Amino acid sequence: MTIDWASFTPWLSLAGGVLIGLSAAGFVLLNGRIAGVSGVLGGLLQRQKADSFWRIAFIAGLLSAPLLWALVADLPPIEVNASLPVVVIAGLLVGIGTRFGSGCTSGHGVCGLSRLSPRSLMATLCFMAAGFGTVYVVRHLVGGSPL
Amino acid sequence: MKYNLSSFFCGLVFGLGLLLSGMANPEKVLGFLDIAGLWDPSLALVMAGAIGVGLIAFTVAGQRQRSLLGFEMELPTSRSIDRPLVVGSLLFGGGWGLAGFCPGPGLVAMGAGEIKAIAFVGAMVVGMMIFEQIEQARKAHALTQA
Numbered sequence: 322m323t324i325d326w327a328s329f330t331p332w333l334s335l336a337g338g339v340l341i342g343l344s345a346a347g348f349v350l351l352n353g354r355i356a357g358v359s360g361v362l363g364g365l366l367q368r369q370k371a372d373s374f375w376r377i378a379f380i381a382g383l384l385s386a387p388l389l390w391a392l393v394a395d396l397p398p399i400e401v402n403a404s405l406p407v408v409v410i411a412g413l414l415v416g417i418g419t420r421f422g423s424g425c426t427s428g429h430g431v432c433g434l435s436r437l438s439p440r441s442l443m444a445t446l447c448f449m450a451a452g453f454g455t456v457y458v459v460r461h462l463v464g465g466s467p468l
Numbered sequence: 469m470k471y472n473l474s475s476f477f478c479g480l481v482f483g484l485g486l487l488l489s490g491m492a493n494p495e496k497v498l499g500f501l502d503i504a505g506l507w508d509p510s511l512a513l514v515m516a517g518a519i520g521v522g523l524i525a526f527t528v529a530g531q532r533q534r535s536l537l538g539f540e541m542e543l544p545t546s547r548s549i550d551r552p553l554v555v556g557s558l559l560f561g562g563g564w565g566l567a568g569f570c571p572g573p574g575l576v577a578m579g580a581g582e583i584k585a586i587a588f589v590g591a592m593v594v595g596m597m598i599f600e601q602i603e604q605a606r607k608a609h610a611l612t613q614a
Binding site: 322323324325328329330331333334335336337338339340341342343344345346347348349350351352353354355356358359362363366367368374375376378379380381382383384385386387388389390391396397398399400401402403405407408409410411412413414415416417418419420421422423425426427429430431432434435436438439440443444445447448449450451452453454455456457459460461 | 542592
C-alpha cells in the first residue's frame with residue numbers, strides 16, 4: 322500500500338466530515354430522523370407515503386449546496402472518469418442496492434455507525450468490501466483504463 | 469414548516485460538508501477505494517469527523533421522547549441482519565466502486581451541473597423504482613399465499 326500524499330487532504334476532509342456529522346446531528350435532534358440520503362429520496366417514490374415535502378426540502382438543500390458554495394468560492398473539482406454507460410449501470414446498482422439494503426454511506430455509514438447499530442456495521446462492511454473489490458477489478462484486473 | 473425548513477438546512481449543510489471534504493468528487497472517492505494503487509485515505513477522516521459528532525448527537529437523541537422541535541422520534545427499529553441487507557449493500561458497493569458516486573455526492577454533483585451526475589441520479593431513481601415494483605410484487609404474492 323502506497324499513500325497518495327499529493328491527493329490526501331486530512332484537515333479539509335476531517336472538517337467536511339464534522340459538517341456532515343453536524344447535519345446528521347441537526348436532523349436527528351431537530352426532526353427526530355436519520356439523515357440517510359437514499360432513504361430520504363427513496364421515500365419519495367413510495368406511493369403510500371404522504372409526508373413527502375420535507376424529503377424534497379432535504380434534497381433541495383443538497384442540490385443547493387454547490388450553488389451557495391459558488392457564490393463565495395470556486396467549486397472544488399468534480400471528476401467523473403467512468404463512461405456514460407458505466408455511470409448509468411452504477412446508478413441502477415446504487416438505486417436498487419441502497420433500497421434493498423435500507424441505506425447508503427450516510428444512513429448506515431455515518432448515522433448507523435454513530436448509533437452503534439450492528440445492522441449498519443454489517444451493511445457498511447458489505448458496501449466497503451464490494452467497493453474495494455470493484456475498484457480492484459476495474460483498475461488492476463481489467464487493465465486500468467476507464468471502462 | 470419548521471420541519472421542512474430544518475430539512476432544507478440539514479441537506480444544505482450535508483452538501484457543503486461533502487464539497488469541503490472532497491467527497492463530491494468521484495475520483496477522490498475512488499482514490500480511497502483503490503487500496504492496491506496510490507491510496508488516498510481522506511474518506512476515512514470524513515467518516516471519523518462525521519461519526520465523532522454523530523456519536524454524541526445520537527446518544528442524546530436516543531434518550532429523548534421527542535425532538536427539540538417537538539416532533540416524534542422516528543429512529544429505525546429493525547435489528548435483523550438478513551439477506552436483503554447484505555445483498556443490497558453488496559450491490560450498492562459494486563455500483564459505488566464503478567463510478568465513485570453514492571447518493572449524496574451524486575445529488576451534490578448534479579446541483580453543480582455535472583452531466584454524468586444527472587445521468588447517475590436518473591439511473592439511481594429508476595433503480596429505486598425497480599425496487600418498489602419488486603416489493604409490490606412480493607407483497608402481492610405474500611397476500612395470495614396467506
